Amino acid sequence: MGLDDFVVTFATYCRQRFGERVQKLTLDASFTCPNRDGTLGRGGCTFCNVASFSYTPDSGLPIATQLQQGKQRLRAKASKFLAYFQAYTSTYEEYAVLQQRYDEALASTDLVGLCxxxxxxxxxxxxxxxxxxxxQQGREVWLELGLQSAHDATLKRINRGHDFAAYxxxxxxxxxxxxxxxxxxxxGLPGENADMHLQTLQQxxxxxxxxxxxxxxxIVQGSIMAKAWRSGRLSPPSIDEYVQSAGTLIxxxxxxxxxxxxxxxxxxxxLLAPEWCSSRWKGLIGIVDDLAQHGGQGAALSR
Known part of the structure; x- marks a missing residue:
């Protein structure tokens, strides 16, 4: 059994919505972030190095070129795609610039929407x-918001620059x-435990x-947290800790x-740590095993 047997995944959602598999194409549209450009601060969130969270064929290339490269890479997996503006803050620009970049992505007929x-x-x-x-034009649109934690003390500790009320x-x-x-x-953010993860979900x-x-x-190269990890002041979650927390939230x-x-x-x-995060599959297999043993999505709500 796989994750789809226990969780309402985005892949399942897309098959129901479009009748087939849809792939996200990650784009870097050369946006920045108010937590890096001096508006709110510099250096960004303490965990952040965008290279660890996104893949783009070649940052700096035109959006149309990035899309074409992404399609070539994923064409065997899907014939419909979503443009995923992922890197940094993809609404942080003048309105006309945002519209131009979104329009450029959606000009391709096999692009069904935006994330x-x-x-x-x-x-x-x-x-x-x-x-x-x-x-309203019939496009699939998702706004993805980085919250990370609902605890204001944690948000301050990791230098997010906003509170839960803003979210x-x-x-x-x-x-x-x-x-x-x-x-x-x-x-697994510093100072948080499994109970706090659940509190965040509930909020x-x-x-x-x-x-x-x-x-x-x-813990990634180039982040502020890397310094704390190297000095022994910060420990990322073990695979067992993460699997148990993720399973509980699901x-x-x-x-x-x-x-x-x-x-x-x-x-x-x-990637500096934890080592288990270097594998695409270790965490996923652990979560599927946990869900098979303790129940899948929504199970705790029906007890």
């Missing part, structure tokens, strides 16, 4: 209205328009959410919420 990654404090109403316009405001404005929101959570569900991405804390998530991801990986030399 746009952003921060909760970088989604003004005019950007939400732009995304809504694409959705709740952005989600409410997006979902009032009928836009789908996928929220990113990191399990996210209380605000309302359409999709989730779970991510184990990575069991406490209603089945109307779509899981876009339940774990993630990175490769050396970018």
């Amino acid at each position: 746009v990654g952003s921060r909760p404090d970088c989604v003004p109403d005019e950007v939400l209205d732009l995304l809504l316009a694409y959705q 709740a405001d952005a989600v409410q404005r997006a979902r009032q328009r009928g836009l789908k929101v996928c929220t990113h959570l990191i399990l 996210v569900l209380a605000v309302g959410v359409d999709g989730l991405k779970l991510h184990p804390l990575h 069991r406490h998530t209603p089945r109307e919420v779509v899981f876009h991801r339940v774990t993630a990986y990175a490769k050396p030399p970018v």
Whole structure:
């Protein structure tokens, strides 16, 4: 059995929506972040090195070229695609620039929509209205918001530059328009435990959410956390700790919420720790085993 047997995955959602597999094509549109350019701060979040979270064929290439390279790489897997603006904050730019880059991606006939990654404090109403316009044209549109934790003390510790209230405001404005929101959570952040992970999920569900991405804390080259890890002041989660927390969150998530991801990986030399995150499969196999033993998505809600 696989993950689809226990979880409402994004792949399952797309098969139901489009009748076939749909692949995300990751793009780097040369956006930056207010936590890096000096608007809020410099250096970014303490865990961040964007190279560990995204793949782009060649940053700096035109969007059309990146899309073509991505299609060539994934054409054997799918014939329909979503443009995924992932790197840094993909709503943090002038309105006209955002519209031009989104339009360029959607000009391809086999692109069925957009996934746009952003921060909760970088989604003004005019950007939400732009995304809504694409959705009203029949496009599949997801706003992906990096929250990581609902605990304000943690958000301050990792230098996010916003609080949970900013996240709740952005989600409410997006979902009032009928836009789908996928929220990113990191399990294993400094000072947090499994109970706090569950509290974060419960607060996210209380605000309302359409999709989730779970991510184990990575210590990556070039991040602020790398210094703390090298000095022995920071330990990322073990595979058992992560699997147990992820399984618990999945069991406490209603089945109307779509899981876009339940774990993630990175490769050396970018990845410093934990070693198990260098494998695409170790975390996923562990989670499937946990779900098979203790119950799948929503199981804890029906007891």
